[in-house]
Amino acid sequence: MTISLIGLPGSGKTTVGRLLSRRLRLPFLDSDTVIEQQLGCSIREFFEREGEARFRDIEADVIDTLTQVPEGVLSTGGGAVLRPANRVNLHSRTKVVYLNSSPDDLFRRLRHDKNRPLLQVADPLGRLRDLYSQRHPLYKETAHFQVDTGRPSVASLVNMILMQLELDGSVGTV
Numbered sequence: 001m002t003i004s005l006i007g008l009p010g011s012g013k014t015t016v017g018r019l020l021s022r023r024l025r026l027p028f029l030d031s032d033t034v035i036e037q038q039l040g041c042s043i044r045e046f047f048e049r050e051g052e053a054r055f056r057d058i059e060a061d062v063i064d065t066l067t068q069v070p071e072g073v074l075s076t077g078g079g080a081v082l083r084p085a086n087r088v089n090l091h092s093r094t095k096v097v098y099l100n101s102s103p104d105d106l107f108r109r110l111r112h113d114k115n116r117p118l119l120q121v122a123d124p125l126g127r128l129r130d131l132y133s134q135r136h137p138l139y140k141e142t143a144h145f146q147v148d149t150g151r152p153s154v155a156s157l158v159n160m161i162l163m164q165l166e167l168d169g170s171v172g173t174v
C-alpha cells in the first residue's frame with residue numbers, strides 16, 4: 001500500500017512524508033522532486049518560463065506513475081488535487097492523508113521562503129487564504145482521512161498518522 005500526503009504548500013508533506021517513510025521502512029517519493037529531475041531545472045524556473053498549465057501536465061504524468069508504485073510514501077505538490085484525474089488516481093490507488101493547515105500557520109512558516117512560486121506575490125497571506133478556500137474541498141474529497149497540523153510537532157503528526165493507518169489496517173503495527 002502506498003500512503004500519499006496532500007495539503008497546501010508548507011503543510012509539511014515533504015517533512016512529514018520523509019519521517020513517515022522511515023518509520024514504515026518504505027521508499028520516500030516526492031512528486032515535486034521527481035518533476036524537477038525530469039525538467040532538469042527548478043519548478044520555480046519552469047513556472048516562470050512555461051506557465052502553470054504546462055507544469056500541471058507534467059505533474060499529472062508524474063502522479064499517474066507514482067501512484068502505481070506498490071509500496072511507498074508519496075508526498076505530492078500542493079496543487080496536485082487541482083486536476084480531477086490526479087484526485088481519482090490518488091484516492092483509488094493509494095491511502096490519502098490530508099495535512100490540514102490554516103493559512104495563518106502557513107504564512108508564519110513560509111514568510112521567508114522564496115521557493116514557492118505561488119507565494120511570490122505582494123500579499124502572500126491573502127493568497128494562502130484564497131488557496132485554502134479553493135482547495136480545502138478538493139483535499140477533503142481526495143483524502144481518506146485528515147490530520148490538523150496546527151500545534152503538533154512533525155514527530156507527533158507522524159505518530160497520529162501511523163495510529164490511523166494501523167486502525168484501518170493499511171499498515172501493520174509499527
Ligand SMILES: Nc1ncnc2c1ncn2[C@@H]1O[C@H](COP(=O)(O)OP(=O)(O)OP(=O)(O)O)[C@@H](O)[C@H]1O
Pocket residue numbers: 007008009010011012013014015016032075076077078109116149151152153154157
Ligand atoms: N508540524 C510542523 N510544525 C512546524 N513546522 C513544520 C511542520 N511541518 C512542516 N514544518 C516546516 O514547514 C516548512 C514547510 O514544510 P514542507 O516543505 O514539508 O511543506 P510541503 O507541504 O512539502 O510544501 P510544498 O507543497 O511547497 O512542497 C519546512 O520548513 C518545515 O520544516
Ligand SMILES: O=C(O)C1=C[C@@H](O)[C@@H](O)[C@H](O)C1
Pocket residue numbers: 008009032043076077078079080116117118
Ligand atoms: O501549491 C501549488 O500549486 C504548488 C506547490 C508546490 O508543491 C509545487 O508543486 C508547485 O510550486 C505548485
Ligand SMILES: [Mg+2]
Pocket residue numbers: 013014015032075076077
Ligand atoms: Mg514539498
